[in-house]
Amino acid sequence: MIRIIPFVTGIILLSGTIWNSPDADLGDRELEIKTIHSKKAEDNHVDLRPNIVYSEIGGKALHLHLLVPKKADKPLPLIIFIKGGGWGKDQPQKTFSFIPQLVPLAKNGYVVASVEHRTSQEAKFPAQLQDIKAAVRYLKENAEQFNIDPEKIGVWGSSSGGHLAALVGTSGGVEALEGKDGTATRTDSRVRAVVDWYGPTDFSQMSKFPLKIDVDASDSPESTLIGGPVQENLDKVKLANPITYITPDDPPFLIMHGDRDRRVPFNQSVLLFHALQKAKVEVSMYKIEGAGHGGFSQPVILNKVQEFFDLHLRKTK
Numbered sequence: 001m002i003r004i005i006p007f008v009t010g011i012i013l014l015s016g017t018i019w020n021s022p023d024a025d026l027g028d029r030e031l032e033i034k035t036i037h038s039k040k041a042e043d044n045h046v047d048l049r050p051n052i053v054y055s056e057i058g059g060k061a062l063h064l065h066l067l068v069p070k071k072a073d074k075p076l077p078l079i080i081f082i083k084g085g086g087w088g089k090d091q092p093q094k095t096f097s098f099i100p101q102l103v104p105l106a107k108n109g110y111v112v113a114s115v116e117h118r119t120s121q122e123a124k125f126p127a128q129l130q131d132i133k134a135a136v137r138y139l140k141e142n143a144e145q146f147n148i149d150p151e152k153i154g155v156w157g158s159s160s161g162g163h164l165a166a167l168v169g170t171s172g173g174v175e176a177l178e179g180k181d182g183t184a185t186r187t188d189s190r191v192r193a194v195v196d197w198y199g200p201t202d203f204s205q206m207s208k209f210p211l212k213i214d215v216d217a218s219d220s221p222e223s224t225l226i227g228g229p230v231q232e233n234l235d236k237v238k239l240a241n242p243i244t245y246i247t248p249d250d251p252p253f254l255i256m257h258g259d260r261d262r263r264v265p266f267n268q269s270v271l272l273f274h275a276l277q278k279a280k281v282e283v284s285m286y287k288i289e290g291a292g293h294g295g296f297s298q299p300v301i302l303n304k305v306q307e308f309f310d311l312h313l314r315k316t317k
Contacts, residue, residue: 045070046106048099054138055131057118064115064135065095067106068146077152077313078111078139080132080191084159084199086221087128088119093161101297105306110313111148113139117164124227125240129167130179133189136168140187152313154193156305159264159293160221162199166242166272169194170250177245191251193312195305197296198257200264201272203230203237209265243275252282254308256301258291284308 049066056062069076081102083093095114102112117131136153143150157165171177172190200206203222206215207230215222218229226236238244253276257269269285276283286304288296296302 046103050096054115055134057127057131058123060118060122062116062118062131062134063095064113064139065099066146067099067102067110067112069106069109069111072109072147075143075147075149076109076111077154077309078113078146078148078150079105079309079313080113080115080135080139080153080155082115082117082132082155082157082161082164084157084161084197086120087125087160087225088117089121089221089224092119093117098158101302104302105309108306110309111146120221120225125225125236126177126179128225129164129171129177132164132168133177134179136189136191137187151192153191154195154309154313155191156195156197156309157199158197158296159199160225162196163201163240163242164199165194166196166199166201166253167240167245169196169253170242170245170247172250174245193251193254193309195254195308196256196269196272198261198264198269198293201243201268202241204234205271206230206265206268209267210262211265212262243272246275246279246281248280250276250279250281252308252312253284254305255283255285256288256296256304257285258288258293258295260290261293263293 047068047070049068051063052066053061054064081098083095083098085091085093093116095116099114102114106112113135115132115135117128120128139146139148140150140153155165155168157163168189168191172188178189200222203215206222213220216230217223220230223229226233226240228236230237255269255273257266259266266287273283273285288301
């Protein structure tokens, strides 16, 4: 053992000598190291600011996540996204899950918020809509902090989030739906553009079409939202229907819905489309051929969404 120690030490010293020798200092060409010439693109860098508390109701903190472009020479338009999921009947919204699809909008000059609302197990309608309106007001009142142009705000939602987005668009100025979060009397919750992805509208009409669930059942997401079976609570159904509140001064709408949706019938969007048309509200609707409930992340669809927001949130007044 006494002889082995110097031998091992010698190996260690020898290895160090080879590594530090001039012969080991090989050039990039000999090692075939490739080079990428990059350009600084700081204007495209985006900050994720997660878990911002925008309201507290009954001891529960409600959060939103913000995507904020790092550098901008003026306040930017804001897009508020509402992730669907049956109004949280079985589990809270997955508010982080659509962030990757929202990043390109932030890179193109938008502040983007993904917003949480109370679940239908925690509170019944209109609590969820009131939460989203509270988020709109919070972001307007903190516009300077987040570099937001408070006059250029759009809302976008999928499924139950599309339902709430449509309601935000049509119920501006309806005092009973504003909520009591302390900001309702100071700041309005109106927005300038709405994107509705396959959101329900008139719950009472849904069971006329073949669906994966029984919407009229007492434990359906729609029944849970309003606090009773759909067909036995038509007054509550009407209150939760964005069509109820349509007026000619509503903001422009973009509606998109798959023609093979077996969770929310395509007809639900047709009803909203025709009602908006009748009231002379600017509206476009796209049928996504072959699409079911979701799967709208293809570039051709997302590009239409950005084109719509570009038109209505970036145009000069």
